[in-house]
Amino acid sequence: MISFENVGMRYGMGGEVLSDITFRLERGSFHFLVGPSGAGKTSLLKLLYLARRPSRGLIHFFDKDLARIEREELPRLRRRIGVVFQDFRLLDHLSAFDNVALPLQIKGAKRVQIADHVEELLSWVGLKDRMHARPATLSGGEKQRVAIARAVINKPDLLVADEPTGNVDPEMAMRLMHLFVELNKIGTTIVIASHDQHLVETIGAPVLSLDKGNMTYHAGGKPRDPDETGAQP
Amino acid sequence: MNLPFFGETPVFLPKDQAGDGLLPWVIGVMLFLTGLATAMGLALGQGLDRWSEGLATTLTVQIVDADEGVRARQTEDALKMLRATPGVAKAEVMADADVMALISPWLGDLPIDAGLPVPTLIHVELDKAGVVNTAGLAERLRATAKGARLDDHQAWMASILELVAALRLLLLGIVALIVLSTVAIVIFGCRAGLATHRDSIEIMHMMGAEDSMIASAFDRRYLLHGLVGGLGGIVMAILVILALLHLAEQMGQGLLTASLPGSGVLWWLLLLPVIAGAVTMGTARITVRRALLELV
Numbered sequence: 001m002i003s004f005e006n007v008g009m010r011y012g013m014g015g016e017v018l019s020d021i022t023f024r025l026e027r028g029s030f031h032f033l034v035g036p037s038g039a040g041k042t043s044l045l046k047l048l049y050l051a052r053r054p055s056r057g058l059i060h061f062f063d064k065d066l067a068r069i070e071r072e073e074l075p076r077l078r079r080r081i082g083v084v085f086q087d088f089r090l091l092d093h094l095s096a097f098d099n100v101a102l103p104l105q106i107k108g109a110k111r112v113q114i115a116d117h118v119e120e121l122l123s124w125v126g127l128k129d130r131m132h133a134r135p136a137t138l139s140g141g142e143k144q145r146v147a148i149a150r151a152v153i154n155k156p157d158l159l160v161a162d163e164p165t166g167n168v169d170p171e172m173a174m175r176l177m178h179l180f181v182e183l184n185k186i187g188t189t190i191v192i193a194s195h196d197q198h199l200v201e202t203i204g205a206p207v208l209s210l211d212k213g214n215m216t217y218h219a220g221g222k223p224r225d226p227d228e229t230g231a232q233p
Numbered sequence: 234m235n236l237p238f239f240g241e242t243p244v245f246l247p248k249d250q251a252g253d254g255l256l257p258w259v260i261g262v263m264l265f266l267t268g269l270a271t272a273m274g275l276a277l278g279q280g281l282d283r284w285s286e287g288l289a290t291t292l293t294v295q296i297v298d299a300d301e302g303v304r305a306r307q308t309e310d311a312l313k314m315l316r317a318t319p320g321v322a323k324a325e326v327m328a329d330a331d332v333m334a335l336i337s338p339w340l341g342d343l344p345i346d347a348g349l350p351v352p353t354l355i356h357v358e359l360d361k362a363g364v365v366n367t368a369g370l371a372e373r374l375r376a377t378a379k380g381a382r383l384d385d386h387q388a389w390m391a392s393i394l395e396l397v398a399a400l401r402l403l404l405l406g407i408v409a410l411i412v413l414s415t416v417a418i419v420i421f422g423c424r425a426g427l428a429t430h431r432d433s434i435e436i437m438h439m440m441g442a443e444d445s446m447i448a449s450a451f452d453r454r455y456l457l458h459g460l461v462g463g464l465g466g467i468v469m470a471i472l473v474i475l476a477l478l479h480l481a482e483q484m485g486q487g488l489l490t491a492s493l494p495g496s497g498v499l500w501w502l503l504l505l506p507v508i509a510g511a512v513t514m515g516t517a518r519i520t521v522r523r524a525l526l527e528l529v
C-alpha cells in the first residue's frame with residue numbers, strides 16, 4: 001500500500017535527517033518503528049502522514065506516486081490516515097468529546113452519528129467521566145487517550161502513532177495496544193513508533209529500526225493481541 | 234454558530250475573539266468616517282443638481298442706467314421683447330424691495346428711497362433649459378434697450394461647478410484612503426489571528442480538512458466583524474448627520490440645510506456595513522488561503 005525507495009529528507013538547508021530509506025508497508029500490516037531519540041522516527045512519520053514531502057526518493061501512497069499527487073488531492077488522502085502525535089496536539093479550547101469528534105465532522109458525518117460514536121469510543125478508553133473536560137484539565141495519560149481516540153474514530157486505512165503509550169501505565173498501554181491490534185484486524189495498516197522494548201516484544205510484530213537516519217528491517221510475526229492483560233470492552 | 238449560507242462546518246476556533254477584539258471598533262471608526270464623507274459627497278451632488286437645474290431655466294436681465302426715466306422706458310421695451318420671444322414662459326420686474334434685499338448684504342439696510350440708483354432686475358423663466366439661444370438674446374436685448382445686460386449665470390455657475398467637482402474628488406479620495414486602510418488593518422488583524430490559531434489550523438489541515446473549510450471559519454468571523462463594526466459606525470454617522478440637520482433647521486439657514494444630505498441619502502448609507510462585511514470577509518479569505526498554501 002505504501003512504499004519508500006531511497007527516500008531522503010532534510011529540514012530547510014540542514015543535513016539529511018533521513019537517508020536512503022527503503023521499505024514497503026503492505027495493506028493491513030502492523031509495524032513498529034524503533035530507534036534512539038533523534039534517530040528520525042518522528043520525521044519518518046511526518047512523511048507517512050503527509051505533513052511533509054521528501055527531499056529526494058520515491059514514495060508511493062495508496063499506490064500513487066506521491067510526487068504526482070496534486071495538493072488538492074491531499075486532504076482526501078489525509079482523511080484516510082489517523083495520527084497520534086507525540087505531543088498529542090489536541091485543540092485546547094475544545095472538550096475531549098469535541099476533539100474526538102473533529103475527524104468525523106471534517107468528513108461531514110451527521111451530528112447524531114457523531115455523538116454515539118464518540119461517546120462509545122471515549123468510554124472504551126476509560127474517559128467516560130472526562131468527556132466534557134478541556135485538555136488543560138486532563139493528565140498526560142488522559143490526553144494521550146483522547147489523542148488516540150481521535151486518531152482511530154474514523155477507522156482509518158493507515159494509523160500512524162508516535163510514542164502512543166509513553167504517558168500511560170503498563171496496563172493502559174496494553175489496553176491501547178489491544179485497540180490497535182483490533183483496528184489492524186479489520187484492515188487498518190499500522191505503524192507505531194515506540195522505544196518500549198517490552199511492548200514491542202509482547203506484540204511481536206515486524207520492526208523498522210532507525211539509527212542516525214538509516215533504516216534496518218527486522219522481520220516479525222502477526223501482531224499478538226495482549227488480550228489477557230485485561231481489555232474488557 | 235452555523236450560518237446556513239456556510240453549511241455545517243466544525244467549530245475549531247475559540248469562541249472568544251482573542252486577538253481581534255479591537256477589529257470591530259476600528260472598522261466602526263472607519264465606517265463612521267466613510268459614512269460622513271459619502272453622505273457629504275452624495276448631498277453635494279444632489280444639491281447641485283437641484284440648484285443648477287433651477288438656474289438653467291432662469292435668466293436675469295439687468296437694466297442699468299442712472300436716469301430713472303430712461304431706465305423705466307428701457308425696462309418696458311425689454312419686457313415687451315422678452316415676452317415676445319418664443320421659449321420664454323415669464324418675464325417680470327422684480328420689486329424694488331426684493332432687489333434691495335438682494336444687495337443689502339453688501340450695502341447694508343438702506344431705505345428704498347435713498348436716491349441710490351438701484352438697477353432694475355427682470356426675472357425671466359424659460360419653458361425648459363436650453364430653449365433660448367442666450368448669446369443671440371443678449372444681442373437683441375442690447376439692440377432693444379441700451380442698458381440691458383443678460384446674465385445667464387453661466388460664468389459663476391461654472392466656477393461653482395468646478396469647486397464642487399473638486400470637493401467631490403476630495404471626498405472620493407478620502408473614502409478610497411479609508412477603504413485601503415481598512416483592508417490593511419484587516420490583513421494585519423487576520424495575520425495576527427492566524428498566528429494565534431496556527432496550531433489549530435495545522436491540526437485541522439493534517440486531519441484532512443480542505444482549505445475552504447478552514448478558511449470559512451475565518452470568513453464567518455471577519456464577515457461578522459465587518460457587519461457589526463460597520464453597522465455601529467454607520468449608525469453613529471447617521472445620528473450625527475440627523476443632529477446636524479436638526480440644528481440647521483432650527484437656525485433656518487437655507488444654505489447649510491442644502492449642503493447637508495437629505496434623509497433619503499441616509500438609507501443608502503446602510504449599504505456600507507454590508508460592503509464592509511464583504512470587504513473584510515474577502516480580505517480574510519485571501520489572507521487565510523495564502524497562509525494555507527504554505528502548508529504542504
Ligand SMILES: Nc1ncnc2c1ncn2[C@@H]1O[C@H](COP(=O)(O)OP(=O)(O)O)[C@@H](O)[C@H]1O
Nearest residue numbers: 011014017035036037038039040041042043044
Ligand atoms: N522541525 C525541525 N527542524 C529542524 N530539524 C528538526 C526538526 N524536527 C526534527 N529535527 C531534527 O531531525 C532529527 C530527527 O528528529 P526526529 O525525527 O524528531 O527524531 P526522533 O523522533 O527519532 O526522536 C534530529 O536531529 C532533530 O534535531
Ligand SMILES: [Mg+2]
Nearest residue numbers: 041042086162
Ligand atoms: Mg520523536
